[in-house]
Amino acid sequence: MPPTQKQSGLFFVLFVALMGWCIPGSGFFLLNEKKRAVIIFVAICLTFAVGLYVGSIAVIDPVNEKLWYVAQMLNSPLVALLGKITAANHLQVFGKPAEIGQIYTGIAGMLNLLCVINAAYLACLKPDFLGGREK
Numbered sequence: 001m002p003p004t005q006k007q008s009g010l011f012f013v014l015f016v017a018l019m020g021w022c023i024p025g026s027g028f029f030l031l032n033e034k035k036r037a038v039i040i041f042v043a044i045c046l047t048f049a050v051g052l053y054v055g056s057i058a059v060i061d062p063v064n065e066k067l068w069y070v071a072q073m074l075n076s077p078l079v080a081l082l083g084k085i086t087a088a089n090h091l092q093v094f095g096k097p098a099e100i101g102q103i104y105t106g107i108a109g110m111l112n113l114l115c116v117i118n119a120a121y122l123a124c125l126k127p128d129f130l131g132g133r134e135k
Contacts, residue, residue: 009126016123020116027119031126040115047108048075055101057082058091068102074109078131 019029025041051059061070062083073079085091088108094103 009124012126013120013123015117017120021074021112024075024112027116027123031119031122033122034082039063044075044108044112044115048105051101051104051106051108053101054104055097055099056093058086058093059098059101059105060073060086061092063073063087064092065102068106071106071109072102074113075105076110078108 016027016030019030023041024044025039027037028040029037047127059065060069060072060079060082062080069079069083072083
């Protein structure tokens with residue numbers, strides 16, 4: 001049985017959300033909002049990169065800093081790879097650089113979550129999501 005239009009619209013919304021999580025801004029790119037996608041990509045990636053620069057890769061710590069790691073994972077699934085590298089090599093960072101780096105990378109993840117939710121919401125507002133037609 002082929003999927004109905006409502007089911008295919010739901011799959012599109014989920015795809016937009018998943019892509020927005022994997023690559024920041026790509027959800028908006030799928031919705032043909034290219035300027036917004038580029039701005040979001042640059043802002044989130046730059047914020048995350050500054051956090052890594054200040055605190056080193058060791059700020060992504062899935063063993064000792066689980067709550068920060070959850071916030072950081074909202075950036076992209078690639079953060080899990082960085083977490084495995086950190087855990088396998090027993091990397092650590094202490095003091096102010098660790099705190100500032102965790103804050104920047106965690107904020108970038110939470111910002112990406114807001115962008116994913118917004119992109120999914122905009123995908124729901126598309127006229128053909130519930131079977132309506134664009135005039």
